[in-house]
Amino acid sequence: MNALQAAGRKLAQCETCGLIGQPAVDPHCRRCGSKLELRRENSIQRTAALLIAGFALYLPANLLPIMETRSMFGMQEDTIMSGVIYLWTSGSWVLASVVFIASVAVPLLKLISLSLLVVSVRWRWRGHALPRARLYRLLETIGRWSMLDVYVVAILVALVQVQSLAAIAPGSGVLAFAAVVVLSMLATMAFDPRLIWDPISDETGKGAKS
Amino acid sequence: MRNEPSPGMSDLTACPQCDLLLQMGQEARDGRQALVCPRCGSGLYRSNRGSLENMLALACAGMILLVVANAFPVLGLDINGQRTDTTVLGAVDKLWLARMQPVAVLVLLTTILAPLLQLAAVIWLVLPLRLGRRPPAFARVFRVLQLVRPWAMTEVLILGMLVAMVKLAHFADLLPGIGIWSFGALMLLLTALTAMTEPRELWRNWEAAGK
Numbered sequence: 001m002n003a004l005q006a007a008g009r010k011l012a013q014c015e016t017c018g019l020i021g022q023p024a025v026d027p028h029c030r031r032c033g034s035k036l037e038l039r040r041e042n043s044i045q046r047t048a049a050l051l052i053a054g055f056a057l058y059l060p061a062n063l064l065p066i067m068e069t070r071s072m073f074g075m076q077e078d079t080i081m082s083g084v085i086y087l088w089t090s091g092s093w094v095l096a097s098v099v100f101i102a103s104v105a106v107p108l109l110k111l112i113s114l115s116l117l118v119v120s121v122r123w124r125w126r127g128h129a130l131p132r133a134r135l136y137r138l139l140e141t142i143g144r145w146s147m148l149d150v151y152v153v154a155i156l157v158a159l160v161q162v163q164s165l166a167a168i169a170p171g172s173g174v175l176a177f178a179a180v181v182v183l184s185m186l187a188t189m190a191f192d193p194r195l196i197w198d199p200i201s202d203e204t205g206k207g208a209k210s
Numbered sequence: 211m212r213n214e215p216s217p218g219m220s221d222l223t224a225c226p227q228c229d230l231l232l233q234m235g236q237e238a239r240d241g242r243q244a245l246v247c248p249r250c251g252s253g254l255y256r257s258n259r260g261s262l263e264n265m266l267a268l269a270c271a272g273m274i275l276l277v278v279a280n281a282f283p284v285l286g287l288d289i290n291g292q293r294t295d296t297t298v299l300g301a302v303d304k305l306w307l308a309r310m311q312p313v314a315v316l317v318l319l320t321t322i323l324a325p326l327l328q329l330a331a332v333i334w335l336v337l338p339l340r341l342g343r344r345p346p347a348f349a350r351v352f353r354v355l356q357l358v359r360p361w362a363m364t365e366v367l368i369l370g371m372l373v374a375m376v377k378l379a380h381f382a383d384l385l386p387g388i389g390i391w392s393f394g395a396l397m398l399l400l401t402a403l404t405a406m407t408e409p410r411e412l413w414r415n416w417e418a419a420g421k
Contacts, residue, residue: 151367
């Protein structure tokens, strides 16, 4: 493919207003004053660091209880998985699947696939650039849905209080879980998808030297 | 002027996803034609659908809905005649009191502050443009708009409330409040507003307003 990267001509598109500029001449966009960069700064390192933090918190997020229910029958602790099982056994298969996908599958698949993208970019893979670009766009849109369980806990905690027959308190798992969601969103934002295409354009001798 | 473009640079654009350098025709530059990257398939520009009037109307309606959504309870419970209800702010407060301050802040940010900032930024940017003037601090407010948009998660909140309702349905009567309907309407409205907000279009208007 004889495609031409903007960076190969030392041109950069302003990430704020979309104007093309020359960062070598002036590091700021001439229209809006934002910083002009050929590629996001330290994209690989920052994404990798956020991913490692996300992986570290994924297990506590899923193993620690996200909710503690106290009632006259004693105390019950709920993890994310036990919440899914409860929905499933009470007959809400659709919601059980939605919660499972949003809270268990998406965060893990997101961390794994973004890691794969980081590895592919770091070692300058040339193959499957289009599927990798599509994968990144998918990650950008689905990440937010993982906040679902945080909202469920927030609503349940507010509604089921001491004066009722039971009281629900948030468990420490929800803290870890919220952190995983935020970290993986930040990691996605730190990743520069243009890096996927650089090795391909370099073959024609016109890609970015970053 | 610093960083003067070389001749012909004004009809160049680059795909923000793959950095492919592209030549724009007049149609695409004026926003009459949608532009899709031929290499990676990401949508570069939508054809211009949202006028400034439409954006302004949606943003003002959104502000009203946001106030209503937070002033009234989203969900109530009736357990043997004993009633409790909560607003989203009430839920944030309970999380804070349960010593989950980071989670409380996150919920506040994603359900109330981010939509509020998004609506306020759109009004700030679009109202003066509609009157043919350049808004103060345009670039800074524009960056705020781009920064907060991924964090406005009204649609996820709606789904979360649905899941919470299903979990409670077995041991209490549920009383959906005005708040939940307002949040639902706000969700549709914010989605429409986001789809209408075309950065290039706003900057084109900004340039026109300066002349």
